[in-house]
Amino acid sequence: MTETHPADGRGDDAPVGRSGPVRDVVPFRQAVKAWFTISLQTFGGPAGQIAVMQRHLVDEHRWIGQRRFLHALNYCMMLPGPEAQQLAIYTGWLLNGLRGGLVAGVLFVLPGMIALLVLSAIYVGFGDTSVVTAVFAGLAPAVVAIVAQAVTRLSRRALSHPALITLAVTAFVALAVFGVPFPVVIAVAAAAGWLLARRWPRLAELGSGDGNGEDGPAPLIPDDVLHHESPSRRRAAKILTIGLVLWAAPVGAFAVVTGPDSVFTTQGLFFSGAALVTFGGAYAVLAYVAQQAVETYGWLSANDMVRGLALAETTPGPLIMVVQFVAFLGAYNDPGPFDPWVAAVVASLLVTWVTFVPCFLFIFLGAPYIERLRGNRTLSAALTGITAAVVGVIANLAVYFAVHTLFSDTRRITIGPLDLELPDVSTIRPTAVALLVVACVLVFRLRWSVLRVLGTCALLGLGAGLAGMPVA
Numbered sequence: 001m002t003e004t005h006p007a008d009g010r011g012d013d014a015p016v017g018r019s020g021p022v023r024d025v026v027p028f029r030q031a032v033k034a035w036f037t038i039s040l041q042t043f044g045g046p047a048g049q050i051a052v053m054q055r056h057l058v059d060e061h062r063w064i065g066q067r068r069f070l071h072a073l074n075y076c077m078m079l080p081g082p083e084a085q086q087l088a089i090y091t092g093w094l095l096n097g098l099r100g101g102l103v104a105g106v107l108f109v110l111p112g113m114i115a116l117l118v119l120s121a122i123y124v125g126f127g128d129t130s131v132v133t134a135v136f137a138g139l140a141p142a143v144v145a146i147v148a149q150a151v152t153r154l155s156r157r158a159l160s161h162p163a164l165i166t167l168a169v170t171a172f173v174a175l176a177v178f179g180v181p182f183p184v185v186i187a188v189a190a191a192a193g194w195l196l197a198r199r200w201p202r203l204a205e206l207g208s209g210d211g212n213g214e215d216g217p218a219p220l221i222p223d224d225v226l227h228h229e230s231p232s233r234r235r236a237a238k239i240l241t242i243g244l245v246l247w248a249a250p251v252g253a254f255a256v257v258t259g260p261d262s263v264f265t266t267q268g269l270f271f272s273g274a275a276l277v278t279f280g281g282a283y284a285v286l287a288y289v290a291q292q293a294v295e296t297y298g299w300l301s302a303n304d305m306v307r308g309l310a311l312a313e314t315t316p317g318p319l320i321m322v323v324q325f326v327a328f329l330g331a332y333n334d335p336g337p338f339d340p341w342v343a344a345v346v347a348s349l350l351v352t353w354v355t356f357v358p359c360f361l362f363i364f365l366g367a368p369y370i371e372r373l374r375g376n377r378t379l380s381a382a383l384t385g386i387t388a389a390v391v392g393v394i395a396n397l398a399v400y401f402a403v404h405t406l407f408s409d410t411r412r413i414t415i416g417p418l419d420l421e422l423p424d425v426s427t428i429r430p431t432a433v434a435l436l437v438v439a440c441v442l443v444f445r446l447r448w449s450v451l452r453v454l455g456t457c458a459l460l461g462l463g464a465g466l467a468g469m470p471v472a
Contacts, residue, residue, distance in 0.1 A: 024097070025225055025226055026063055026095050026221070028100070031104075034057075035088070037056065038053060038088070038107075039110060039317075040111055040451070041451060042084070042108060042111070042112065043142075043143045043146075046084045046318075046397055047394040048146055049084035049317075050073065050150065050394065051150025051153075052146075052450060053088060053091065054069065054153065055450065058219075063219060063220065063221055064091060064094065064095075064226070065218065066157050068223055069091070070383075070387050071383060072087055072094070072370075073087050075367075077186060077390055080358070080362075081359045082318035082319075082320050082356075085109060086105075086359050088105055089104055089108075089363040089364075090363050091104065093227060093363065093364070097227045100227070101363060105363075109321065109352070113321065113352055115315040116315050116322075117328070117345070117348055119311050120311075120324070120325050120329070121328075121344075123311070123325075130465065133465070133471065134462050134466070134471050135465075136461070138461015138464070139457060141433075141435035141439050141457060142457035143454075144402045144436055144439070145439035145442070145443045146439075147398040148443075150394065150398075151395050154390075154391055155391050155395075158390070163196050163200065163203070164203070164387075167189055167196075167388035168388045168392040169392065170392070171388070172393075172395050172396050176396045176399060177418065177419070178417050178418060179420075185389055186389060189388065190385050190386050193384040193385020193387075193388070194378065194385065196385065197377070197381030198381075228371045229368045229371075231372060236365060239364050243361035243364070247354065247358060248272075251265065262336055263299075263331050263334045263335075263347065264331065264346070264350060266297065267347055267350065268354055270292065271351045272354040274289055274323070275356075276358065289323065293305065293330070299326055299330025299334075300330060304329055308329070309322050324351055326351070327347040328347065328348040329344070330347065331346070332344035402436075403423045405429075405436075406423070406428060407423035407425070407429065408424070408427035409427040410422060411424055429471075431469050438457065438460065439457050
């Protein structure tokens with residue numbers, strides 16, 4: 001028997017099948033529109049991007065319940081690569097199957113890719129991005145406010161027990177104060193969740209992902225009708241084969257056409273490897289990428305790398321998109337037989353491809369298995385610990401972004417196990433502080449939408465720049 005369910009609470013109905021999964025639990029066109037809207041708001045690194053998806057999918061459209069959203073996020077946090085984009089692929093897959101995951105993942109990075117491609121060309125061609133910098137200087141404080149809102153919302157829903165609050169605080173301190181590697185934090189949190197659930201069995205239910213619970217707005221689409229597939233060796237082999245071929249084919253083609261030592265082949269191989277070691281998000285691997293790109297390969301200078309990172313920080317999409325800027329400058333400076341501009345564009349697209357294709361492979365390969373284990377109490381207990389740690393992780397990213405937005409310089413203190421980055425208070429940016437106050441009022445007091453807040457702060461930043469006020 002088939003019944004209908006409102007897809008977003010505004011009168012559009014989506015088919016719901018009780019006997020098994022259906023292709024689309026929300027109308028595909030409506031889902032594409034939602035993902036396009038989300039893609040234009042993915043500022044602020046993983047914390048801001050997760051906040052945007054939380055607001056649209058869980059709070060506003062109510063297509064996915066809070067527990068199911070966190071269950072997917074927990075899996076993505078354990079994977080290499082940009083966890084926010086992987087979360088978009090996962091939730092897109094839950095709503096509309098394979099094509100939903102593809103559309104969600106592509107749209108998630110497309111605006112940022114286009115924006116950074118344009119900015120890279122402006123940087124190379126003119127070396128002057130003062131107007132763009134002013135706009136982005138207005139966006140950055142808005143992102144800080146939006147991320148802060150995300151942390152408060154997520155903490156209220158995910159930290160429902162004192163033990164989980166302790167886990168979140170511990171994860172934050174481990175990352176922010178002691179510089180503990182991200183995989184270690186996640187592994188310890190999983191073990192702690194399992195141990196705590198043995199003492200308080202109720203905790204395992206908080207991370208199970210089953211049912212809608214009372215930890216957020218009840219979804220309009222029940223959990224049992226979201227897209228799912230039965231995992232099998234045949235399916236896994238098919239996904240793995242297609243994914244690996246799509247991932248490797250462009251690099252192999254450039255190796256044949258331009259030679260194994262060309263900048264295209266070298267960049268393709270290097271960033272393919274980097275895509276597999278980006279545990280903990282882009283920040284965990286950027287130091288390695290910067291060192292190799294500047295010192296080993298000489299694709300760009302250290303100053304170029306810093307400016308590219310600043311541009312990537314303030315464009316939509318994952319921060320790891322900075323690799324596109326690196327590839328653009330590297331190929332422009334060493335174009336081989338091609339025109340420098342053609343080489344730069346082609347290299348940036350190649351590197352974007354090899355960086356993000358693995359994300360689709362990881363999700364389409366692993367999601368059916370993770371969905372099958374949603375009711376497993378041992379896994380649920382471990383994921384409960386990870387959920388609590390994720391709050392600390394996002395809070396750490398929010399603090400990191402706030403420090404680098406409000407201050408021009410920072411200093412690192414390393415004493416024994418202590419590894420702490422503190423702002424240089426003498427380099428505070430008054431304009432950024434003022435814009436942050438405005439953004440906080442708009443977000444927390446007036447409860448403006450994300451787009452209105454971003455648009456308003458961007459205009460204020462542009463006005464400050466045109467008025468000659470220091471914005472960077």
